[in-house]
Amino acid sequence: KMAAAAAISLRRAGWRLWQGHAVIMCQLCPLQRPLQASAVLRRVSEEQKKEPLASSSQQQFDSHPAEHKPEKEPQGPRPSYTGQGGQESEDYESEEQLQHRILTAALEFVPEHGWTAEAIAEGAKTLGLSAAAAGMFHSDGSELILHFVSQCNTKLSGLLEQEQKLVQLGEAEKKPTDQFLRDAVEARLRMLVPYIEKWPQALSILLLPHNIPSSLNLLTSMIDDIWHYAGDQSTDFNWYTRRAVLTGIYNTTELVMMQDSSPDFEDTWRFLENRVADATNMGNTANQVQSTGEAVIQGLMGAAVTVSSAESPELQG
Amino acid sequence: AVAGLCPCRALLSRRGGALRALCGSVRGLAAAPETHFGFQTVTEEERREKIYQVFESVAKKYDVMNDSMTLGIHRVWKDILMHKMNPSPGTLLLDVAGGTGDIAFRFINYVRSVRERQLQRKLKHHQNLSWQEISESYQEDRSKSLGDSHVVVCDINKEMLKVGKQKAQHLGYLEGLSWVLGNAEELPFDDDKFDVYTIAFGIRNVTRIDLALQEAYRVLKPGGRFLCLEFSHVSNPILSRLYDLYSFQVIPVLGEVIAGDWKSYQYLVESIRRFPPQEELKAMIEDAGFFKVDYQNLNSGIVAIHSGFKL
Numbered sequence: 001k002m003a004a005a006a007a008i009s010l011r012r013a014g015w016r017l018w019q020g021h022a023v024i025m026c027q028l029c030p031l032q033r034p035l036q037a038s039a040v041l042r043r044v045s046e047e048q049k050k051e052p053l054a055s056s057s058q059q060q061f062d063s064h065p066a067e068h069k070p071e072k073e074p075q076g077p078r079p080s081y082t083g084q085g086g087q088e089s090e091d092y093e094s095e096e097q098l099q100h101r102i103l104t105a106a107l108e109f110v111p112e113h114g115w116t117a118e119a120i121a122e123g124a125k126t127l128g129l130s131a132a133a134a135g136m137f138h139s140d141g142s143e144l145i146l147h148f149v150s151q152c153n154t155k156l157s158g159l160l161e162q163e164q165k166l167v168q169l170g171e172a173e174k175k176p177t178d179q180f181l182r183d184a185v186e187a188r189l190r191m192l193v194p195y196i197e198k199w200p201q202a203l204s205i206l207l208l209p210h211n212i213p214s215s216l217n218l219l220t221s222m223i224d225d226i227w228h229y230a231g232d233q234s235t236d237f238n239w240y241t242r243r244a245v246l247t248g249i250y251n252t253t254e255l256v257m258m259q260d261s262s263p264d265f266e267d268t269w270r271f272l273e274n275r276v277a278d279a280t281n282m283g284n285t286a287n288q289v290q291s292t293g294e295a296v297i298q299g300l301m302g303a304a305v306t307v308s309s310a311e312s313p314e315l316q317g
Numbered sequence: 318a319v320a321g322l323c324p325c326r327a328l329l330s331r332r333g334g335a336l337r338a339l340c341g342s343v344r345g346l347a348a349a350p351e352t353h354f355g356f357q358t359v360t361e362e363e364r365r366e367k368i369y370q371v372f373e374s375v376a377k378k379y380d381v382m383n384d385s386m387t388l389g390i391h392r393v394w395k396d397i398l399m400h401k402m403n404p405s406p407g408t409l410l411l412d413v414a415g416g417t418g419d420i421a422f423r424f425i426n427y428v429r430s431v432r433e434r435q436l437q438r439k440l441k442h443h444q445n446l447s448w449q450e451i452s453e454s455y456q457e458d459r460s461k462s463l464g465d466s467h468v469v470v471c472d473i474n475k476e477m478l479k480v481g482k483q484k485a486q487h488l489g490y491l492e493g494l495s496w497v498l499g500n501a502e503e504l505p506f507d508d509d510k511f512d513v514y515t516i517a518f519g520i521r522n523v524t525r526i527d528l529a530l531q532e533a534y535r536v537l538k539p540g541g542r543f544l545c546l547e548f549s550h551v552s553n554p555i556l557s558r559l560y561d562l563y564s565f566q567v568i569p570v571l572g573e574v575i576a577g578d579w580k581s582y583q584y585l586v587e588s589i590r591r592f593p594p595q596e597e598l599k600a601m602i603e604d605a606g607f608f609k610v611d612y613q614n615l616n617s618g619i620v621a622i623h624s625g626f627k628l
Contacts, residue, residue: 098628129538131408131512132538133542135542
């Protein structure tokens with residue numbers, strides 16, 4: 001009786017050790033759980049065997065601290081970390097990875113259901129999970145939107161990096177700054193086009209108090225990225241001015257895009273071009289304080305254009 | 318957890334109840350045939366029988382007693398559980414120890430209203446169709462007012478199921494319900510069948526909680542959700558004192574006055590004290606194989622909702 005109690009508390013202690021970020025493979029005692037435990041996670045990870053070895057071994061390292069359940073230990077020698085992707089007990093994907101997969105699958109249902117728990121439920125169903133898995137996420141769809149924004153930002157970084165490589169290899173011309181900014185913002189905004197009808201809903205959800213820290217974080221890191229690839233080396237007050245200006249340009253262009261009904265959003269790109277031109281001219285003035293003040297005026301002007309366009313009769317949602 | 322239990326035990330030792338000092342991790346986990354029934358020590362078989370008798374005798378007055386003991390707040394708790402579940406039409410729910418059907422009826426109401434909203438939204442999008450097409454689509458949707466959702470109410474106690482069926486007829490719940498006699502430790506269902514498994518104020522009465530959790534894991538589909546609504550541990554010391562006072566002084570008296578059954582309600586209150594607290598139950602749920610296990614305290618711990626996913 002006491003031995004059973006001791007075994008149980010020992011197992012709990014072993015489980016708690018896992019919860020700490022110790023990447024220790026030893027277990028205090030073997031699990032007597034049936035082998036079909038976490039069928040979904042393990043099954044999925046077998047697909048990851050197709051990935052290149054380097055990344056999968058990296059994933060094993062990363063997913064283990066997040067995995068709070070000790071998995072069954074094979075009787076033979078310990079599986080190695082170094083390279084063999086696809087060891088049977090090692091590649092459990094973490095819950096976060098599964099959540100990302102569900103959210104990615106849910107994106108295709110957004111045009112129909114909006115950024116809601118229903119879209120997430122449909123996404124879960126396509127992965128073979130029950131619709132109840134959508135309960136893992138907040139019921140207002142915040143995580144779906146944040147996931148999408150983060151995906152877009154990553155895509156943008158990838159694009160900018162590729163461009164930079166081409167320039168370094170001498171296969172492309174280095175663009176002037178204003179052209180670079182215009183192209184970067186346009187590329188990023190074009191990623192919204194498939195979801196443009198439901199995007200206003202997403203914007204309003206991103207402004208909810210509990211989402212503002214994350215959404216602001218994503219926005220600032222994206223702007224930072226763009227300036228980094230634009231070759232911004234400033235270490236003085238210019239750094240803040242540049243970020244503020246570009247953030248203003250991006251936000252106002254996004255708002256204009258929301259109610260732009262011109263073919264292929266021409267009006268939006270023209271608006272973007274004008275704002276970037278203004279910003280570049282502004283950067284030539286010597287007075288930093290004045291330029292910061294003008295950044296504010298740029299933002300207000302953009303908002304005024306948005307409001308006046310909203311009042312024109314041809315624009316319906 | 319054990320510390321929280323001690324002042325309570327001290328209170329009762331003065332009454333001379335039969336107490337046994339068991340260490341916290343063994344409490345309720347009955348690796349041996351001996352287990353607890355309230356504050357008594359009994360064998361597992363005896364416990365099952367006694368609990369069956371308890372619910373057999375309280376079945377008719379179960380709902381009335383719930384209302385009077387919790388001052389009607391149990392309805393709010395069950396509503397919160399339903400909102401947390403947020404079921405979409407087409408969900409298959411298994412409500413274990415669901416006797417009188419409270420959760421089942423709420424589920425049906427919820428799904429019905431979600432379905433209505435869905436239909437309304439669909440109609441709005443059909444503004445530019447012909448009248449013929451609209452009426453056709455309207456009719457075919459109307460026939461599935463629940464959208465294929467279904468709830469199976471499973472209970473070990475025949476009397477409780479009887480009361481539940483009568484209630485369903487009385488309140489007009491005709492479709493989407495099934496009533497099954499079954500034991501939570503050994504469910505009469507196939508693997509991977511249900512989207513959601515709930516057990517509201519029932520897991521406390523299960524003799525082998527680990528078996529019940531394993532069964533829950535078995536019958537849930539991958540991605541399915543486990544939800545458990547149960548009385549739990551109050552951490553706030555002042556509230557805990559008041560709660561103890563209310564539990565041990567008022568509730569058995571109410572039981573005698575309203576249901577004519579002091580002992581059953583004494584058992585009820587004692588069983589609440591013997592039930593593992595939030596973190597321990599969370600660990601047990603994780604041991605059964607569930608992921609993303611979390612709990613939400615209602616009324617600062619008087620009741621807690623535990624949730625886990627089969628991933």
